Structure formats: C-alpha cells, structure tokens
Amino acid sequence: MAALINVPARAKRGDIIEIRTLTSHIMETGFRHTVAGALVPRDIITSFTCRYNGAEVFRADLFPAIAANPYLSFFTVAKESGKFEFEWIGDNGFSSTASASITVE
Amino acid sequence: MPTTRRQFLSIAGGITAAGTLVTLRPLEATPAMLNTAIRNVVGEAPIRTGKVKLDIPPLVENGNTVPLTVSVASPMTTDDYVKSIHVFNEKNPQPNIGNFHLGPASGRAQVSTRIRLADTQKVVAIARLSDDTFWQAVADVVVTLAACTEELN
Numbered sequence: 173m174a175a176l177i178n179v180p181a182r183a184k185r186g187d188i189i190e191i192r193t194l195t196s197h198i199m200e201t202g203f204r205h206t207v208a209g210a211l212v213p214r215d216i217i218t219s220f221t222c223r224y225n226g227a228e229v230f231r232a233d234l235f236p237a238i239a240a241n242p243y244l245s246f247f248t249v250a251k252e253s254g255k256f257e258f259e260w261i262g263d264n265g266f267s268s269t270a271s272a273s274i275t276v277e
Numbered sequence: 278m279p280t281t282r283r284q285f286l287s288i289a290g291g292i293t294a295a296g297t298l299v300t301l302r303p304l305e306a307t308p309a310m311l312n313t314a315i316r317n318v319v320g321e322a323p324i325r326t327g328k329v330k331l332d333i334p335p336l337v338e339n340g341n342t343v344p345l346t347v348s349v350a351s352p353m354t355t356d357d358y359v360k361s362i363h364v365f366n367e368k369n370p371q372p373n374i375g376n377f378h379l380g381p382a383s384g385r386a387q388v389s390t391r392i393r394l395a396d397t398q399k400v401v402a403i404a405r406l407s408d409d410t411f412w413q414a415v416a417d418v419v420v421t422l423a424a425c426t427e428e429l430n
Contacts, residue, residue, distance in 0.1 A: 188385050201393070227382070229383065230383065232388075235373040237371065237374040238393070239343070239390075242390065242391075243390055245346075245389040246383065246388050247384050
C-alpha cells in the first residue's frame, strides 16, 4: 500500500484525536518544462476524503502547490468504535483508498 | 565552435516560438490573481483579521516542501464551528494551495500539510465559520530555493 495512516488504536469517547495521512504521489505541477522545453503534463491528487463509519469528517481539495507525497493532518472526535476510510482521487483516473480501525471505550 | 549568425538566429527563433506557447499561461500568480482566487471563495463578504493562526517558517531553504499548519480559534460545537479553511499564495503559478472542509465532528479546527512555494511571497489562510463570517491570517515567507517551475533533468 502506498499510503501511511496514523490513527490511534483506542481512544476514550469524546476525545479529540489527530489523524495523519501520507500517500505516495509525484504531484507533478503541470508548470515544469523538460530541458527540451516541453511542458510536463499535470498529474496531481485533487481530492482527499476521510469518512468515519460512513460519514464524511474531513475533505480537502488539493492544488499543484501541495508538495509531492501529500501529507495531511487533521482532527476528529472519537464517537464510537469503527472504521476510518480514506480516499485519494487525482488526475489520469488516479484513485487510492486506505482504512484504519479504532476502538472507543 | 563559434556560433554563426545563422545558427544564432535559428536558436533565437526557436526560443521565441517556445516563449509564445509559455505565455499563454502566466507563469506567476500576480496579486490580482490572488485577489480573484480569494473572492471566488469569499464572494463580497468582508474578511476580518484574527481567529486564524498560520504556522509556516519565515525562512525556507527549499520551497519544494514547506510545512504549514493552520488553526482557528473555535469551540467547534454544532452552532459555532469552522466550515472550511482555504490557503492561498501570492506568486506560485496558481494562487490556490488547498481547501479543507471541516465540521463540528472535527473537534479541533486545525489542519497541517506540506506545500510548495515558487518564490519569496505572502501566504494567506482564510477560515469560513458556521455563521458565514471570514477570518484571515497572512504570513510572509522568504524562499531561497524555488519550487514548481524548475527544469527537469
């Protein structure tokens, strides 16, 4: 899997937890040229979504100004045990998913 | 081998032709583009300074990966929360950096990522709160090695 996900394995109900994700992607800006002068076509991840037991808790629209191998960190409230699902969508039909489980006590 | 006049003209012609292609898309976002990008998100609403904290190093050696954290002072309850955070730059080829959509379930209005900066410039973070007011923070960043537009080898 080309993604690194950091979600706490367990949390107390109501805790605010940090989620960190890193995915491998070139994030080619579409503004670079080869030495020969040809424009290198854009190839970026344009959208990232995090769902917690099916409900969207975080979404990001990304632009070429996001560095290669996009890193995102954000927060959510631990409400119930279950699953986080992550989805990255990008140019040229790029799509990647990952998931992580959490136990809430 | 010294360049003859004919060779020089043919090369110069080639560069001009390539230059015309390139100028179809401006290489750097001017402050006017920055304003347009901000207005596309904010509309005509006033933008107030405050509430938003923008953490970015003031001096960056490598513009290819610059850590950025935006946090907003908000209780993040169902009636008072941050809807979204928008980050813009002044001089990259494109003024947008990212839009981050949050909600009351976020608990804390804070987002971190790593960005590219093509030049020494201003970075602007704008938060939209649940009452549809907009708050901003601006940071100046000095960049020694630019990102985005360098040639490939």
